Amino acid sequence: MACKFISNENTNQWLEALAKDHVVFVPVDDGGTVTFRPFGEGRKLVLDRMPVRSAKEAVFPQSETLLTYKYDKDPENPERTSVRIRETLPKERAVVFGARPCGTRGMAVFDKVFDNDRIRDPYYATRREHTMFVTLACTKVESTCFCHEVGSGPADTSCSDVLLTPVQGGYAAEAVTECGEKMLEASFFADGGDKCAEAEAVKKATREMLGEAHDFSDAPEKLLAAFDDDEFWEEQAAGCLSCGACTYLCPTCYCFNITDEATGTTGKRVRSWDTCMSFQYTLEGSGHNPRSTKAKRLKNRVNHKFSYFPESYEKYIACCGCGRCIKSCPASVDIRAIVKAAQARGAEKESK
Amino acid sequence: MQALAELKEQIRQALPELDVVIGWQQGYDALHTSPLFIRSEEDLEKLVVNEFCVVNPASYLREMRGGKKVGLVLKGCDSRSVIQLVQEDLLKLEDLTIFGFGCNGVLNHAKLQARFGDIGYIKSIENSGASVTIEVDENKETVPFSELCADKCLTCSYPNTLQCTHFAGEESSKEAESEQDKALEEFEKLSMEERFSFWQDQMRRCIRCYACRNACPMCVCKDHCLANSRETKWLSEEVDVQNNFMFQLIHVMHLTGRCVECGECERACPMDIPIMLLRRKMAGVVRDVFAYNAGTNAEETPPLMCFKVEEPTIEERH
Numbered sequence: 001m002a003c004k005f006i007s008n009e010n011t012n013q014w015l016e017a018l019a020k021d022h023v024v025f026v027p028v029d030d031g032g033t034v035t036f037r038p039f040g041e042g043r044k045l046v047l048d049r050m051p052v053r054s055a056k057e058a059v060f061p062q063s064e065t066l067l068t069y070k071y072d073k074d075p076e077n078p079e080r081t082s083v084r085i086r087e088t089l090p091k092e093r094a095v096v097f098g099a100r101p102c103g104t105r106g107m108a109v110f111d112k113v114f115d116n117d118r119i120r121d122p123y124y125a126t127r128r129e130h131t132m133f134v135t136l137a138c139t140k141v142e143s144t145c146f147c148h149e150v151g152s153g154p155a156d157t158s159c160s161d162v163l164l165t166p167v168q169g170g171y172a173a174e175a176v177t178e179c180g181e182k183m184l185e186a187s188f189f190a191d192g193g194d195k196c197a198e199a200e201a202v203k204k205a206t207r208e209m210l211g212e213a214h215d216f217s218d219a220p221e222k223l224l225a226a227f228d229d230d231e232f233w234e235e236q237a238a239g240c241l242s243c244g245a246c247t248y249l250c251p252t253c254y255c256f257n258i259t260d261e262a263t264g265t266t267g268k269r270v271r272s273w274d275t276c277m278s279f280q281y282t283l284e285g286s287g288h289n290p291r292s293t294k295a296k297r298l299k300n301r302v303n304h305k306f307s308y309f310p311e312s313y314e315k316y317i318a319c320c321g322c323g324r325c326i327k328s329c330p331a332s333v334d335i336r337a338i339v340k341a342a343q344a345r346g347a348e349k350e351s352k
Numbered sequence: 353m354q355a356l357a358e359l360k361e362q363i364r365q366a367l368p369e370l371d372v373v374i375g376w377q378q379g380y381d382a383l384h385t386s387p388l389f390i391r392s393e394e395d396l397e398k399l400v401v402n403e404f405c406v407v408n409p410a411s412y413l414r415e416m417r418g419g420k421k422v423g424l425v426l427k428g429c430d431s432r433s434v435i436q437l438v439q440e441d442l443l444k445l446e447d448l449t450i451f452g453f454g455c456n457g458v459l460n461h462a463k464l465q466a467r468f469g470d471i472g473y474i475k476s477i478e479n480s481g482a483s484v485t486i487e488v489d490e491n492k493e494t495v496p497f498s499e500l501c502a503d504k505c506l507t508c509s510y511p512n513t514l515q516c517t518h519f520a521g522e523e524s525s526k527e528a529e530s531e532q533d534k535a536l537e538e539f540e541k542l543s544m545e546e547r548f549s550f551w552q553d554q555m556r557r558c559i560r561c562y563a564c565r566n567a568c569p570m571c572v573c574k575d576h577c578l579a580n581s582r583e584t585k586w587l588s589e590e591v592d593v594q595n596n597f598m599f600q601l602i603h604v605m606h607l608t609g610r611c612v613e614c615g616e617c618e619r620a621c622p623m624d625i626p627i628m629l630l631r632r633k634m635a636g637v638v639r640d641v642f643a644y645n646a647g648t649n650a651e652e653t654p655p656l657m658c659f660k661v662e663e664p665t666i667e668e669r670h
Contacts (some may be wrong), residue, residue: 032466032624036647049470050621053559062559062591064537140489142472143381231527239387241411245622259589272589275561279575294415327472330567330620332379332386 001200002184003192006017007170012187015039015097017133017186022132023094024060027051036096047098047136047166052328054099054103054251055096059127060110060151063272064090066123066258071265089122089272094131101156101163103321104117106251108158109309109318122273132179135160136171139202141209144323146336154228155203165199172199173309211250216306216317223307230344236302236338237295239331244275246325246333247301252318255281276300298338306339355453355521356401359425362518363396366423366449372416373423373451375399382477383461387412390423401425403459403479406502410434410569413443422448427455428510428524432612432647434568435515439647439654442572442652443581445515452513454524456481457497457505462624464500468493497527503628504615505537507533513657515650536632551597557623558596564627565603568618570610576603609638609656612647641666 006014011152016039018024024039027046029107034051036058037043065088074080096104103345107128115128138145138154147153157163161180164171172195192199226232245252257274260267274281274298283289291297309318326334363373367390377398379389385404390396409424410433416422426434431450437443459479475487476492479589485494487531498506511524526570542550558590565571578586579599586602588595603617604627611631618628642655644663 030623031554032462033557033622035557035623045495050472063592142470143474143564144472154614156554199364235389238412239407239565241563243566245559245561245563245620248559248561249622257589261588261590268590270589272591278562278580280580323472326380328622330616332384334380334386337380340476 002175002181003196004184004189005167005192005195006164007169007223011170014186014188017188018095018097019085021093023092023173024044025094025096027056027098030112031173033269039097047096050100050138050142050322050324052324053249054106054322054324055099055133055252056103056106056110058094058131059111059124060098060254060273063270064123066269066271068268069266073265077123087133088132091125092130093135094127096131097134098136100138101135101154101160102152102320102323102328104135104159105147105152105156105320106159106190106253107133108119108316108322109252110254110317112313112316129269133159134162134164134180134183134185136162137199137203138206139166142323142327145321146214147321148207149216149320149336150321151267154206154210165202167195167198167202169194169302171194174199197249199232214336214340216339216343217280217315218346219317219343220307220310220315220341221341223303225344226342229302232235232290232342233295233299234293236341237293240277240294240333241298241331242277242279243292243330244277245328245330246335247275247277248273248339249324249328250304251320251322251324276304290299302335302338302342305335358453359401359451359453359518360399361424362397362398362451362520363390364393364520365425365667366451367393367396369421370423370449370610371420371451371602373425373443373449375425375451376401376407376409379404379574381474383459383464383471383474391504399425401453403501406458406461406619408567408569408614410431410614411438411567411616413437413569414572414574417443421446423451425447425451425453425454426513426516427458427515428512429455429504429508429614430569431513431516432510433614434647435650436570436610436654437572437613438573438650439510439652440657445650448517450513450518452516452519453521454526455511455513456524456526457501457508457511459497459500459621460502462619467495467500501616501622502619503533503535504613505534506530510648514648525617532636533628533632535626535628538634539629550560553594554625555593555596555600557625558591558600559623560591560599563620563622564600564617564625567616568607569616570612571603572609600627600630604634608634608655609644609654610646611635 019039025036026036026039027034028043028047034046035053068086070084071081117153157176161177163174175184193314257269257276258271262271282291305319360593371399373390375387375388379386387407408430415492478485483494483496506529646657
């Protein structure tokens with residue numbers, strides 16, 4: 001990968017240039033939290049903190065219109081109606097700038113589900129195709145970070161087009177994809193020179209801060225072994241408040257709901273994020289709910305990421321280790337600790 | 353801490369008669385505790401009582417109805433939510449064993465974050481009571497406790513657990529620093545247009561995760577909240593300012609005269625939306641109109657749960 005350099009000043013100019021024909025999402029201070037908003041309007045970028053919300057909305061918005069519809073009454077026979085439907089595929093081209101590698105890695109999970117040999121979700125796939133990701137390698141680690149334990153790392157490039165690493169006076173920039181290579185052809189980028197070595201040292205130092213990685217590789221089988229152990233799950237879920245903050249802030253959670261939002265004879269079919277923490281999740285029309293308690297729902301969230309998904313998709317853990325679910329949980333429920341408890345439970349059973 | 357040792361002893365003695373005692377344990381870092389469900393003496397050893405014991409254990413009570421004998425370790429503010437639930441006939445005081453102590457205030461993560469950039473990078477923290485010394489990244493600072501504590505602690509008149517079965521340690525002599533909440537006072541200086549645009553801006557951030565609702569000890573509709581009802585459908589699944597605001601207003605109206613201002617809704621909000629402004633406003637209205645402070649006397653009937661032809665606190669005839 002070629003390495004280039006962009007100064008802090010030029011970074012701003014580059015963003016301005018990109019904003020001419022793209023929606024450029026940047027992390028900004030938003031009332032004390034850091035979220036992604038379109039660049040411009042005097043918004044101050046916040047690049048030294050991990051954003052509270054990930055950039056997943058760029059490809060999978062919290063609510064999006066799939067189609068709009070209108071019922072027309074037949075003037076000859078008012079009992080009869082016909083319906084007109086209009087497709088609403090996303091059109092805009094976007095750039096996400098300054099997301100952390102963990103925040104974009106969720107797309108590796110989405111890609112497998114929404115765009116594969118059998119299924120192509122046109123809404124997701126169109127946004128994915130039209131969005132470029134310029135990610136920012138981490139230089140610090142938080143108490144909730146564990147990207148290195150789920151096959152990722154603070155300079156993971158798996159879902160980036162360009163990876164920036166903070167160095168003296170600006171950023172070392174590496175193109176990851178062809179599209180990223182084209183981006184680095186812009187005049188704002190200079191030859192990397194000795195900045196490349198500096199960037200490598202920064203990446204290495206951050207990785208070292210994370211320390212040794214816990215091994216989650218046997219988690220799928222250990223979690224499956226604990227599947228029917230209600231006592232175990234009730235204990236793990238005791239502190240959970242059943243809100244959906246963890247799932248909404250998670251870069252890899254992709255469950256959705258589809259509803260028709262009608263106003264008189266017109267309406268929209270809306271896709272919106274669902275959350276397995278909610279009682280309504282998997283609530284059947286009959287009134288039966290296979291996930292009737294919060295313990296069963298938390299089991300679903302943990303197992304989906306660390307057991308079911310790896311089983312279906314070549315051992316890929318559907319957790320990016322960003323720690324948002326831990327950090328923003330009102331009760332400090334720690335997904336790492338739950339999976340580790342399941343692993344330890346297995347070891348205890350074996351020793352008996 | 354003397355109170356902790358006494359608390360442990362009191363819980364140890366009561367434990368055989370109880371199904372569970374809810375308290376706090378150390379969380380994943382120095383700034384966090386998580387709820388602790390004590391079922392055995394082994395669990396009891398994990399109990400901590402400090403300025404990070406923020407979760408209100410009463411928020412878990414709605415799951416524990418049905419004759420379970422529950423013990424609770426409660427701060428003064430938390431105990432008010434239990435009393436209010438008893439007043440509303442949603443709980444029976446005789447099913448509960450309350451372990452009380454004197455609270456000196458809790459620290460607020462949002463304030464710590466605003467002050468130190470990001471507390472996720474915390475290195476160390478020490479609390480002397482009057483001040484807090486924190487090291488984040490290369491930055492080490494000592495800050496007065498009152499600048500970092502939860503807003504509710506600044507106006508708190510109930511630092512000691514109310515109506516408890518057991519009380520451990522010495523009573524807290526902590527007094528309210530001001531009667532009125534400063535943030536609310538500032539907010540009320542704004543014009544109506546400014547207030548509306550303030551809330552529109554705040555509600556744009558709401559992700560409708562319902563953490564505010566689920567962390568609230570008084571939100572007892574549980575899985576049948578109208579925010580999720582399909583028939584009738586009160587709210588659109590579209591997450592926009594209008595729908596978010598609608599939800600928050602429904603929430604605050606359902607809490608009027610019931611909210612004990614424990615602050616769990618605002619603390620739980622991952623987007624740091626200052627929804628306690630709405631709660632405090634309504635609690636203030638109820639205090640003014642009915643001279644009623646929610647959750648302070650289990651014998652009292654809350655004003656919005658009874659009808660009097662002439663309200664003694666309202667001048668109806670002039």
